Amino acid sequence: MNRLACVDVPALPLQILLRRHPGWRGQPAAFVADDRVQARVRFVNREARRRGVRRGMKQVAAVACCPDLRIGHLPPSEIGEEVGRLAERLHRWSPQVETARPEGCGGAYAFWLRASGLSTLFGSLSCWSVALREDLKQRGMLVSVTVGFTRFGAFAGARSIFGQQVFPDPASEKRSTAAAPLRRFELPEKVLAALEKLGIRTLQDLLRLSARGLGRRFGPEAAALYRLASGENDAVAFRAAPPETPFEQRVDFEPAERDRERLLRHGQELLGRLLDQLRERALALVELTYELHPESGGPLTGEVRPALPTTDVGRLLALLRLRLEADLRAAGGGPTNRFREPRPAGRFTVFILRARGGRQVTEPTDLFGGASPRDPKKASEALARIQAEFGEGELVRLEIREGHLPRSRYRCRPIQPRKAVGGRRASFIGADRPTMVRRIYDQPLALPHRSGGEPDGWLLRGIEHGPVETFTGPYRIAGGWWRSPSGRSLSRDYFFVRLRRGDVCWVFFDRERRSWFLEGRVE
Amino acid sequence: MSRPFEQGVSGASALSACRLSRFAGSLVEISGSGASGTLSTAMALVAEAQRREGEVGLTAWVASTRSLFFPPDAVRTGVCLDRLILLRLSAPAAQIGAATRLMQSGAFGLVVVDLAGAPRSAPALAGVSRLAGLTRRHRSALVVLTEKTAAAPSFDPRVMQRIDASRRGNRIVVTVVKDKGAAGALRRRPLPPGSRFGREYREPAGMC
Numbered sequence: 001m002n003r004l005a006c007v008d009v010p011a012l013p014l015q016i017l018l019r020r021h022p023g024w025r026g027q028p029a030a031f032v033a034d035d036r037v038q039a040r041v042r043f044v045n046r047e048a049r050r051r052g053v054r055r056g057m058k059q060v061a062a063v064a065c066c067p068d069l070r071i072g073h074l075p076p077s078e079i080g081e082e083v084g085r086l087a088e089r090l091h092r093w094s095p096q097v098e099t100a101r102p103e104g105c106g107g108a109y110a111f112w113l114r115a116s117g118l119s120t121l122f123g124s125l126s127c128w129s130v131a132l133r134e135d136l137k138q139r140g141m142l143v144s145v146t147v148g149f150t151r152f153g154a155f156a157g158a159r160s161i162f163g164q165q166v167f168p169d170p171a172s173e174k175r176s177t178a179a180a181p182l183r184r185f186e187l188p189e190k191v192l193a194a195l196e197k198l199g200i201r202t203l204q205d206l207l208r209l210s211a212r213g214l215g216r217r218f219g220p221e222a223a224a225l226y227r228l229a230s231g232e233n234d235a236v237a238f239r240a241a242p243p244e245t246p247f248e249q250r251v252d253f254e255p256a257e258r259d260r261e262r263l264l265r266h267g268q269e270l271l272g273r274l275l276d277q278l279r280e281r282a283l284a285l286v287e288l289t290y291e292l293h294p295e296s297g298g299p300l301t302g303e304v305r306p307a308l309p310t311t312d313v314g315r316l317l318a319l320l321r322l323r324l325e326a327d328l329r330a331a332g333g334g335p336t337n338r339f340r341e342p343r344p345a346g347r348f349t350v351f352i353l354r355a356r357g358g359r360q361v362t363e364p365t366d367l368f369g370g371a372s373p374r375d376p377k378k379a380s381e382a383l384a385r386i387q388a389e390f391g392e393g394e395l396v397r398l399e400i401r402e403g404h405l406p407r408s409r410y411r412c413r414p415i416q417p418r419k420a421v422g423g424r425r426a427s428f429i430g431a432d433r434p435t436m437v438r439r440i441y442d443q444p445l446a447l448p449h450r451s452g453g454e455p456d457g458w459l460l461r462g463i464e465h466g467p468v469e470t471f472t473g474p475y476r477i478a479g480g481w482w483r484s485p486s487g488r489s490l491s492r493d494y495f496f497v498r499l500r501r502g503d504v505c506w507v508f509f510d511r512e513r514r515s516w517f518l519e520g521r522v523e
Numbered sequence: 524m525s526r527p528f529e530q531g532v533s534g535a536s537a538l539s540a541c542r543l544s545r546f547a548g549s550l551v552e553i554s555g556s557g558a559s560g561t562l563s564t565a566m567a568l569v570a571e572a573q574r575r576e577g578e579v580g581l582t583a584w585v586a587s588t589r590s591l592f593f594p595p596d597a598v599r600t601g602v603c604l605d606r607l608i609l610l611r612l613s614a615p616a617a618q619i620g621a622a623t624r625l626m627q628s629g630a631f632g633l634v635v636v637d638l639a640g641a642p643r644s645a646p647a648l649a650g651v652s653r654l655a656g657l658t659r660r661h662r663s664a665l666v667v668l669t670e671k672t673a674a675a676p677s678f679d680p681r682v683m684q685r686i687d688a689s690r691r692g693n694r695i696v697v698t699v700v701k702d703k704g705a706a707g708a709l710r711r712r713p714l715p716p717g718s719r720f721g722r723e724y725r726e727p728a729g730m731c
Contacts, residue, residue, distance in 0.1 A: 434722075
């Protein structure tokens with residue numbers, strides 16, 4: 001079974017400050033978000049806590065509470081550098097190290113290490129984790145290490161104790177996770193107080209609540225912690241490092257360039273340079289944007305996003321090629337002959353590539369023994385290629401909404417490939433007896449006029465489908481009548497109509513427009 | 524407990540006639556016209572694939588931009604919309620292209636391409652032979668929905684299984700039009716053409 005370890009660095013920024021100021025040890029100390037007097041306290045040490053300083057307090061209030069409080073702050077770049085140094089150090093202890101900040105756990109800084117197979121090198125995983133902890137302690141960093149089976153289980157274990165532990169089996173990890181006190185997860189004090197009033201003190205207590213409305217009642221942090229603790233998307237729920245500033249490379253053409261292949265070769269060269277720039281900063285490419293300036297008219301722009309931040313030139317070039325070819329084809333007006341050769345899209349004078357970098361995240365699935373036959377990572381890559389080839393907006397997620405009109409009962413929301421693959425799992429219902437499914441048209445189709453009286457031989461979809469035989473309805477939907485007299489109200493009568501050929505159509509009569517429309521049909 | 528599929532004229536197991544395990548490694552066409560039940564049949568397959576996601580793999584639906592299944596009905600069938608990868612493309616050739624990309628990844632156990640309502644000349648069939656090979660290689664099911672009568676030819680000769688889904692009241696009757704069976708690791712005995720199976724469905728809210 002795959003083992004992984006979580007190295008939790010409690011109050012990392014404060015630990016950096018204490019290492020810089022050895023005189024602060026044993027004194028009350030706090031880390032604040034910035035140097036304003038109104039800035040909030042983010043982390044406090046035990047001494048400060050004993051003197052009444054709490055997380056979330058304003059700096060001015062904390063000083064009033066504890067006049068000899070040592071206060072400091074650090075720019076995010078310095079914290080990021082320390083995280084990088086720690087990750088580098090941890091690479092000496094495991095071949096794979098992930099850096100992520102669990103959502104809903106305040107300012108937790110944690111690392112996940114692949115621990116499988118290490119017991120043969122170190123005697124046991126317990127010896128390995130003790131040695132790892134000692135190594136970091138010598139470098140001035142106090143950490144908790146827990147070896148477990150799941151990301152969140154190991155993280156919760158590391159949060160629950162201060163030291164090291166090894167879970168012998170998944171059941172013990174589960175038990176420990178359930179008993180983990182909520183106070184350890186750095187939820188806002190107000191949220192903790194509200195939960196404690198309800199007797200909710202551990203993760204197990206929190207999971208007894210319904211997920212519905214949790215965010216609204218207790219805030220996004222509690223909802224995020226709930227999602228993590230419930231085991232949804234253990235691999236993807238951890239937030240990756242934020243992307244960095246864009247890098248740019250450009251080439252000017254003199255004379256103007258029109259050949260598609262040569263443009264792509266220039267693109268390859270620019271991409272190589274961009275990746276070199278990113279590698280120098282130990283970053284990976286998150287998003288690639290291009291701009292092609294024609295001799296006349298506005299620039300041709302587009303973007304590609306790999307499924308995960310990467311520096312793989314082959315993969316990026318394939319995405320860029322797909323996107324560029326599709327855009328050049330569209331700009332040129334489509335294929336000209338049966339060999340699908342695109343028309344020239346004009347002559348271009350400038351080609352710019354911009355890359356947004358981000359921290360390279362070790363792909364979560366790699367921790368579990370490499371690619372499986374049904375590898376979700378490959379699904380994300382395939383979706384990224386489809387987006388590059390056919391454009392953004394094609395990949396959507398459906399969301400059910402409250403609404404009266406059929407079209408307002410759902411929403412198609414464009415999403416990123418990675419999110420598409422990592423959707424939340426829901427409980428399945430109605431499996432023993434499925435429901436007939438209606439097809440709904442994106443635009444209701446106007447139907448021929450219907451003469452009065454029933455049965456009236458209304459040929460709704462032409463003679464081959466036969467006349468309407470039965471009507472079921474109406475189901476009236478009226479809305480917008482509360483608007484001003486000039487505002488447009490809506491009043492529709494919905495029917496299911498059965499045609500002689502057997503089709504069941506879903507139609508409505510728009511009472512405002514006095515017209516019939518086909519909304520969909522039952523298939 | 525009622526059986527989801529009732530046996531018709533065929534002697535084969537009714538339960539396995541329209542189940543995902545039967546479609547693994549195949550290019551399948553589900554067609555229908557008039558009182559058709561193609562969308563409902565395909566959606567029941569999606570629900571089954573999602574229930575067995577750990578074993579089957581991911582599920583994707585490649586729809587056109589003209590029409591879509593009504594999402595609340597899909598939810599009532601047992602489909603989890605958060606886990607359904609949905610692509611909406613305007614041209615049938617693009618739909619086939621996207622399905623090819625999905626199949627190439629090998630991560631998908633079921634891909635449904637909804638070509639109902641597409642022009643008769645479409646899709647560009649050049650990519651279909653590749654798709655058929657990919658379904659075999661990855662043991663995935665590619666289900667193409669078309670709108671035609673049972674007598675009309677399949678949308679491509681490489682279709683391994685074709686079924687006609689028609690609605691009779693609140694039952695959907697599935698008739699095997701073509702089944703080539705499978706050899707090798709995916710060995711499967713073909714069902715004779717004309718085999719018929721019925722399944723009860725709930726009607727959409729308001730229709731009775």
